Amino acid sequence: MISMNRLMRYLWLGVGMTALALGTAGIVLPLLPTVPFYLLAAFCFAKGSERIHRWFASTKLYQKYVVPFSDGNGMTWRAKLKTMALVTAVMSVSGYFLSDNRMGLMMLGSAWLLQCVAMLFFVKTRKSAPAVDQCAK
Numbered sequence: 001m002i003s004m005n006r007l008m009r010y011l012w013l014g015v016g017m018t019a020l021a022l023g024t025a026g027i028v029l030p031l032l033p034t035v036p037f038y039l040l041a042a043f044c045f046a047k048g049s050e051r052i053h054r055w056f057a058s059t060k061l062y063q064k065y066v067v068p069f070s071d072g073n074g075m076t077w078r079a080k081l082k083t084m085a086l087v088t089a090v091m092s093v094s095g096y097f098l099s100d101n102r103m104g105l106m107m108l109g110s111a112w113l114l115q116c117v118a119m120l121f122f123v124k125t126r127k128s129a130p131a132v133d134q135c136a137k
Helices: 004-028 034-048 050-057 060-065 077-097 102-122
Strands: none
16 A cells, blocks of 8 residues: 555656656647746656656756746847747637637737737846857866
């Protein structure tokens, strides 16, 4: 019989793995947000297993997508523009299929406008990482 503590640990790990999978899918699918799923995965892994949490925090994906947000550094202009372009493309396709539904188009347009405002005014813009001069000692 499995103890309640062990069952909760497996539950945290299961939710963490699911969040990790969804966050990784969000890298290529514009409708899935990467950072919130990775934050959820980190939280769940911390509750479920310290060893898995340390592993996840050391991965390149975590370092690339979560650390800049947790440090308050934000996104580069390139990343912002890429995100806004992907969301605009997906919403444009949705708008094409909603062309007969005015309320749907208004809601879609409002969501797009809120996304643009959030990216421009609420998500911090950071400079890209400086290039390392390999000739300097």
